[in-house]
Amino acid sequence: SQMPHGLMPLPSFWNMVEDTLQQSGAQLRTFCQTFETVTPSPVTLPLNPAEERKVLSLVSKHGPDKLYQVTSNISGSKDLDLTLQRGQIVALLQSVDTKGNTSRWLVDAGGPRGFVPAGKLQPY
Numbered sequence: 001s002q003m004p005h006g007l008m009p010l011p012s013f014w015n016m017v018e019d020t021l022q023q024s025g026a027q028l029r030t031f032c033q034t035f036e037t038v039t040p041s042p043v044t045l046p047l048n049p050a051e052e053r054k055v056l057s058l059v060s061k062h063g064p065d066k067l068y069q070v071t072s073n074i075s076g077s078k079d080l081d082l083t084l085q086r087g088q089i090v091a092l093l094q095s096v097d098t099k100g101n102t103s104r105w106l107v108d109a110g111g112p113r114g115f116v117p118a119g120k121l122q123p124y
Contacts, residue, residue: 062091076116
């Protein structure tokens with residue numbers, strides 16, 4: 001009763017809540033569209049000669065459609081997690097971990113194999 005809309009009839013209150021949610025949803029959609037157009041797409045980083053040889057090896061083993069580039073440094077914290085640097089190329093082995101978690105992928109880093117967060121990989 002102390003709130004300004006506390007004395008409103010219930011149908012009017014729910015209409016006000018619905019209008020507020022619709023306005024907030026519209027603002028969120030506008031923000032998302034702006035964010036998507038302003039945020040630059042990830043850039044493919046140049047490779048040094050050793051990394052190029054590793055990429056050629058990964059392509060021959062797994063095919064070009066399985067290659068991903070690490071978008072930010074990854075510090076492995078669990079057993080079987082890999083620690084990788086931004087820009088490294090890996091090959092996707094499975095898009096799920098041993099417990100069915102799709103946010104951790106099994107990759108081949110050109111020698112070591114292990115799990116990395118899927119959100120830190122982009123197709124190469």
